[in-house]
Amino acid sequence: MKNWIWLTTITIAVIVSVAGASYYLGVFPTTQKQKLIVSTTTSLYDTGLLNTIEDTFETKSPIDLQIISRGTGLAIKLAQDGDADMILVHAPSKELPFLTQGYGVCRKIIAYNFFAIVGPESDPAEIQGLTALEALTKIVEAGRKGQAMWVSRGDESGTHIKEKELWKAANFTWEDLRSEANWYVEARKGMGGTLILASERFAYTLTDMGTYLSHSTSSLITLKLLISQEKELLNVYSAISVNQTRHPHRNFDGAINFTKFLVSDEGQQLIGKYGKDEYGQPLFYPAVKLLQETNNPLAHSIREYAFFNGAECPVEYRCGRPELYG
Amino acid sequence: MTLEIIEITLRSLGVSGTATLLSAVWSLPIGLTIGIKDFHGKRLVKGVFNAFLGMPTVVLGLVLFLLIRHAGPFGFLNLLFTPFAIIVGQALLITPIMISFTTSAVESIDPDIRDLAKTLGATEIQASLAILKEAAGGTLLAFIASFNRAIAEMGVAYMVGGSIPGSTMVLTTAIALQRDMANIELGLTLAAILLSIVFAINLTVNLIQKRRP
Numbered sequence: 001m002k003n004w005i006w007l008t009t010i011t012i013a014v015i016v017s018v019a020g021a022s023y024y025l026g027v028f029p030t031t032q033k034q035k036l037i038v039s040t041t042t043s044l045y046d047t048g049l050l051n052t053i054e055d056t057f058e059t060k061s062p063i064d065l066q067i068i069s070r071g072t073g074l075a076i077k078l079a080q081d082g083d084a085d086m087i088l089v090h091a092p093s094k095e096l097p098f099l100t101q102g103y104g105v106c107r108k109i110i111a112y113n114f115f116a117i118v119g120p121e122s123d124p125a126e127i128q129g130l131t132a133l134e135a136l137t138k139i140v141e142a143g144r145k146g147q148a149m150w151v152s153r154g155d156e157s158g159t160h161i162k163e164k165e166l167w168k169a170a171n172f173t174w175e176d177l178r179s180e181a182n183w184y185v186e187a188r189k190g191m192g193g194t195l196i197l198a199s200e201r202f203a204y205t206l207t208d209m210g211t212y213l214s215h216s217t218s219s220l221i222t223l224k225l226l227i228s229q230e231k232e233l234l235n236v237y238s239a240i241s242v243n244q245t246r247h248p249h250r251n252f253d254g255a256i257n258f259t260k261f262l263v264s265d266e267g268q269q270l271i272g273k274y275g276k277d278e279y280g281q282p283l284f285y286p287a288v289k290l291l292q293e294t295n296n297p298l299a300h301s302i303r304e305y306a307f308f309n310g311a312e313c314p315v316e317y318r319c320g321r322p323e324l325y326g
Numbered sequence: 327m328t329l330e331i332i333e334i335t336l337r338s339l340g341v342s343g344t345a346t347l348l349s350a351v352w353s354l355p356i357g358l359t360i361g362i363k364d365f366h367g368k369r370l371v372k373g374v375f376n377a378f379l380g381m382p383t384v385v386l387g388l389v390l391f392l393l394i395r396h397a398g399p400f401g402f403l404n405l406l407f408t409p410f411a412i413i414v415g416q417a418l419l420i421t422p423i424m425i426s427f428t429t430s431a432v433e434s435i436d437p438d439i440r441d442l443a444k445t446l447g448a449t450e451i452q453a454s455l456a457i458l459k460e461a462a463g464g465t466l467l468a469f470i471a472s473f474n475r476a477i478a479e480m481g482v483a484y485m486v487g488g489s490i491p492g493s494t495m496v497l498t499t500a501i502a503l504q505r506d507m508a509n510i511e512l513g514l515t516l517a518a519i520l521l522s523i524v525f526a527i528n529l530t531v532n533l534i535q536k537r538r539p
Contacts, residue, residue: 037407037490042506046503046506046507047507048507051491054491064492064493066407066488066490066492066493067490067491068407068488068489068490069489069503081395081396081397082396082397082401083395083396083406083407190506191506192505192506192507192508193505193506196505214507214508215508217508218508218509218510219510220508220510247396249396249404
């Protein structure tokens with residue numbers, strides 16, 4: 001019987017020392033660095049971009065970035081409830097109410113790329129070469145005939161919101177489509193999981209370019225890029241800080257500091273370079289310099305799609321930080 | 327990358343180990359009391375704890391999330407998205423396991439031992455300690471099974487920890503994330519580590535059960 005008492009003691013000792021060791025190795029957050037909780041869309045994190053940015057940012061700043069990667073919908077919800085300091089999202093139509101309802105301030109557009117429609121190699125709905133809206137019409141026709149399938153994120157993420165806007169632009173009602181469950185499938189997963197599901201089912205889906213590229217090099221998906229680089233498929237990422245007067249307990253100064261880093265030359269270069277070596281093209285394009293050009297048609301499209309009242313952040317929501325807006 | 331794997335593994339062990347110890351603070355006395363004492367409704371109490379053995383981790387995670395978020399009743403503690411939130415959540419998760427194991431370990435001890443201790447002049451607490459000493463093997467099992475459940479769970483760690491890299495990412499949430507990031511090799515490495523830990527623990531449990539009197 002004595003053996004067991006010894007064994008108990010040893011087991012407990014091992015667990016305690018492991019716990020203690022990990023504590024001293026700095027696994028738990030230390031109080032010297034101020035925490036900044038960034039609630040972000042999955043595409044910025046799952047592609048690895050934010051990891052790279054975090055590494056560079058933390059070497060020169062007293063801020064400990066804590067990144068929570070969920071869809072845009074949940075990112076906004078966490079910030080509204082005061083559980084995050086800032087958000088990185090890509091759904092202008094959801095960002096505007098976030099500002100006007102007084103939750104968010106100091107919005108800055110940080111990057112853009114394009115959404116893409118991807119699908120099976122055989123392309124049963126014959127959409128290659130069409131515009132995005134024509135393609136969606138074709139997919140619905142083929143779907144109703146039982147020749148094609150569509151997988152939707154179905155999770156109120158930025159990509160899902162974009163998908164709903166595209167259906168509307170193509171004269172379909174999303175609510176009607178989702179009832180046609182024999183060809184319209186809701187994944188309710190992150191982008192990675194949705195791509196895998198679409199690949200397994202030989203279905204079409206809407207994806208952000210970054211996540212698609214980072215997955216296409218793995219053996220997990222066999223989906224082919226069919227339509228992208230089109231004005232209709234523009235994808236714009238912005239950073240919004242949580243309003244200090246609404247949630248005084250949040251780290252507002254930290255949020256502004258990180259926003260400044262993201263739009264700085266260094267931050268923008270990091271964004272523009274990321275993925276170039278691995279995928280042959282950057283996963284995201286920096287937006288700050290582009291938006292300063294007045295005659296660039298792409299800049300014009302971004303303004304049309306993601307500006308509110310002609311500004312990336314209307315004056316009343318800049319909360320005394322005009323330096324962010326040149 | 328290797329450093330990250332070590333960090334995540336250490337954090338998993340540390341968080342779940344601390345949760346096990348924390349849970350023992352209340353679970354051992356409760357389990358011991360239920361095992362030793364005869365009281366009205368004892369079967370009901372045991373039934374309730376047994377029912378909670380199968381607590382789905384996401385359910386507990388969701389409830390805890392609602393309690394500790396800023397707008398929740400315990401929001402002032404600022405626990406959300408910290409390792410301590412996971413520790414508390416896992417400690418609660420494994421409480422029924424630890425209580426049930428301790429109770430049955432104590433009940434399997436011959437009741438004469440307690441009476442004997444008392445006739446030899448032991449106080450109530452001393453007699454209880456004597457029983458716990460006799461039930462050491464079973465109590466150890468309670469610790470191991472609890473730790474096992476804690477380190478393998480994902481719902482609580484995901485919901486209240488948030489799987490923040492460098493702060494609250496543990497083995498289970500890291501494995502899920504690697505799938506979403508299409509890093510299958512890293513995901514498999516982490517899975518192998520988690521499996522090794524769980525297998526090693528189960529092996530220990532088997533050894534103990536075999537050699538138990």
